[in-house]
Amino acid sequence: MQKELRKEQALEYHSKGRPGKIEVVPTKEAKTQRDLSLAYSPGVAEPCKEIAKNKEDVYKYTAKGNLVGVISNGTAVLGLGNIGPEAGKPVMEGKGVLFKIFADIDVFDIEIAETDPQKFVDIVAALEPTFGGINLEDIKAPECFEIETKLRERLKIPVMHDDQHGTAIISGAALLNALELQRKKIERVKFVVNGAGAAAMACVRLYVELGARHENFTMFDKDGVLHHGRTDLDEQKRKFAIKGTDGNLTKALKDADVFLGLSVGNVVTAEMVKSMAKNPIVFAMANPDPEIPYDVAKNARKDVIMATGRTDFPNQVNNVLGFPYIFRGALDVRATQINEAMKLAAVRALADLARSPVPEIVTLAYGEKSMTFGPDYIIPKPLDPRLLSIVAPAVARAAMESGVALKPITDWDAYILELNKRLGLDNQLMRVIGAKARSNPKRLVFAEADNIKILKAAQIAYDEGIAYPILLGEPKKIQQIAAENNIDLTDLPIIDPRSDETEERRNFYGARLFEKRQRKGLNFYESKKRMKERNHYGCMMVETGDADAMISGLTKNYAETIRPALQTIGKEDNVKKIAGMYIIITKKGPLFLADTTVNFNPTAEEVADITLMVAREIRNFNLVPRIAMLSYSNFGSSSSPEAELMAKAREIVKRLEPTLIVDGEMQASLAFDKEILKNNYPFSELVDQDVNTLIFPNLAAGNIAYNLLKEVGGADAIGPILLGLKKPVHVLQLGSSVRSIINMALIAVIDAQSKSKTDTVAEVSKTRWWKRKRKAV
Numbered sequence: 001m002q003k004e005l006r007k008e009q010a011l012e013y014h015s016k017g018r019p020g021k022i023e024v025v026p027t028k029e030a031k032t033q034r035d036l037s038l039a040y041s042p043g044v045a046e047p048c049k050e051i052a053k054n055k056e057d058v059y060k061y062t063a064k065g066n067l068v069g070v071i072s073n074g075t076a077v078l079g080l081g082n083i084g085p086e087a088g089k090p091v092m093e094g095k096g097v098l099f100k101i102f103a104d105i106d107v108f109d110i111e112i113a114e115t116d117p118q119k120f121v122d123i124v125a126a127l128e129p130t131f132g133g134i135n136l137e138d139i140k141a142p143e144c145f146e147i148e149t150k151l152r153e154r155l156k157i158p159v160m161h162d163d164q165h166g167t168a169i170i171s172g173a174a175l176l177n178a179l180e181l182q183r184k185k186i187e188r189v190k191f192v193v194n195g196a197g198a199a200a201m202a203c204v205r206l207y208v209e210l211g212a213r214h215e216n217f218t219m220f221d222k223d224g225v226l227h228h229g230r231t232d233l234d235e236q237k238r239k240f241a242i243k244g245t246d247g248n249l250t251k252a253l254k255d256a257d258v259f260l261g262l263s264v265g266n267v268v269t270a271e272m273v274k275s276m277a278k279n280p281i282v283f284a285m286a287n288p289d290p291e292i293p294y295d296v297a298k299n300a301r302k303d304v305i306m307a308t309g310r311t312d313f314p315n316q317v318n319n320v321l322g323f324p325y326i327f328r329g330a331l332d333v334r335a336t337q338i339n340e341a342m343k344l345a346a347v348r349a350l351a352d353l354a355r356s357p358v359p360e361i362v363t364l365a366y367g368e369k370s371m372t373f374g375p376d377y378i379i380p381k382p383l384d385p386r387l388l389s390i391v392a393p394a395v396a397r398a399a400m401e402s403g404v405a406l407k408p409i410t411d412w413d414a415y416i417l418e419l420n421k422r423l424g425l426d427n428q429l430m431r432v433i434g435a436k437a438r439s440n441p442k443r444l445v446f447a448e449a450d451n452i453k454i455l456k457a458a459q460i461a462y463d464e465g466i467a468y469p470i471l472l473g474e475p476k477k478i479q480q481i482a483a484e485n486n487i488d489l490t491d492l493p494i495i496d497p498r499s500d501e502t503e504e505r506r507n508f509y510g511a512r513l514f515e516k517r518q519r520k521g522l523n524f525y526e527s528k529k530r531m532k533e534r535n536h537y538g539c540m541m542v543e544t545g546d547a548d549a550m551i552s553g554l555t556k557n558y559a560e561t562i563r564p565a566l567q568t569i570g571k572e573d574n575v576k577k578i579a580g581m582y583i584i585i586t587k588k589g590p591l592f593l594a595d596t597t598v599n600f601n602p603t604a605e606e607v608a609d610i611t612l613m614v615a616r617e618i619r620n621f622n623l624v625p626r627i628a629m630l631s632y633s634n635f636g637s638s639s640s641p642e643a644e645l646m647a648k649a650r651e652i653v654k655r656l657e658p659t660l661i662v663d664g665e666m667q668a669s670l671a672f673d674k675e676i677l678k679n680n681y682p683f684s685e686l687v688d689q690d691v692n693t694l695i696f697p698n699l700a701a702g703n704i705a706y707n708l709l710k711e712v713g714g715a716d717a718i719g720p721i722l723l724g725l726k727k728p729v730h731v732l733q734l735g736s737s738v739r740s741i742i743n744m745a746l747i748a749v750i751d752a753q754s755k756s757k758t759d760t761v762a763e764v765s766k767t768r769w770w771k772r773k774r775k776a777v
Contacts, residue, residue, distance in 0.1 A: 063106060070107050118150075258281045359385070364435060393415060457742050461745045577602070592692060605649075608650075624661070625660065672691060674687070
């Protein structure tokens, strides 16, 4: 399955809605006239006067302490080269997004139309009052060296050129661990480095700080080996120059211990790797094509430890492991610079983290059964939530110990707690869901394929490895919509339930439906006729095993989509009634709401059943359900039938599943106010717990709450997720966005994984099925 992003999708992502990827959001209330008077004139004069008396108070009264400038002139943007500051702006905005989501650091991206190093330095230096730190980005060598050096000398805030030092820090951590696994000493190993640009020079200088020796390096640039006879080498490169002039990469790699590539793809062969010393280390980090393909190197030597810059192989050297947390630690102690001690602290913190047990949420996020320290895991994964609380404190402590911290941390436990609170769990759940779906993609029926949103979502689901889409509808119409909107359906089967080609299958499905409904008012003729309707046909595909799951409902009302599923597939054993659940994605983590779509006025027994179904579904996401049974009453404060119903439902749940964390009845506000709950109801199971599940007494309450959270609260929502069906059929909201459809596809695939227990990721058998199916229709 394809995995590259399509041009149209990338352009639409950046252009839809508000163009770009970032915005400024107020951190204080600004709704009333009094608020505005405090935010601006006349109230704003007071902090101005305080800062005028003491400039350090700028950190107390403004956002400077959490604000980093991502600054570039666009002269070396990714692999695009010198494309200019305007063309580089999307990258700088993207860098700002990474700072925010990984370390809660705010960013202004600044693109400067200046290539003269001294003028560039003067411009950036003049911005020092605005920022708490400066991240230099995508500036070409050798100017980047001069610019960073001069800015570090002039400014009293942290400055780092991430293109240099980020790669050095991450690869340095990988190197330490690889050397440990290969039982080699850094001061003794022989290095061969292909590339002598900004990143490569930063790497070798850092490796020397870690213990490597200058004389053990052989480096190459575009003009050949670095040797003492060359007159074009600067002071730093001369330190790594060799005595002889006769050198090439093939010769240099013979008996070498470590190869570091920061150059171009496919310059190292399998024979070269075979000539290296026992237990070699190969870091081939050219992008998109490494100096030697991962598989080629691993096939050449079983004892090689390999790292690349790519996401699709183990040991990715990814700068996002470094810069967010290095700046976080530096900002939090008001460091005046990012010095060598702080970089080395980050290196060792990353190396140590890779040696520690990996949380299950990380293995799930990457679709792995387990991750342990070894040749295929020498550096942490970017989505490891421990990075912030491990790397940032290490950097902060190093800043304090090296004398560059103006605001020392005294309570480290409190600081780590604060770090963990900075980032919510809103992104983690979606990453886990996405990785779990990709680990075993399923055949997913899109019943309303004559819709541009559905076709876009189906293409993305296929490209991203989420699912194998099956499109239902009239082929000519679907192909026309696809052609008009540049949607590639090359590999996707299109089935028309009304066509002559499907008559045999339609009759078979009709007979199966008649077996199920013959004593429930449905005759044989009507059974076959219903199979011309796409929802019935799609549901029967799932029921008979011709597909694994179905989503529908974009253009139909809820009942029209649920009814065929109930008649065709039916409820799970021991399920009295199906229910609907929404996932609300919040900054504090996901909230699961039920029942929001199906049952109008459930009994206590039915509410208990719904609660248990929701708990099972939550565990599929590797989360522990912590459930509040909601009402307008708190633990018997009202004796009304509605309040007693929820209390009784809770009793039934505890009888059936005693270990489940659930309590009520309670008001919604109490479920989230830990202090009031603890002080007034210390007996509650939810004391000191983070509630993630809300069970409502009736459909009206649940549906209203969900819509308020989504529309007024601005929360993202996934759903409705149908609970209780034997096989996966899920209902889209009327008019769902492409993003919502993709989210529902993820849910449907995960549901199919849990219910089918079959492994459809076997590519050969899946491809054969796909080709047979495509040819048949």
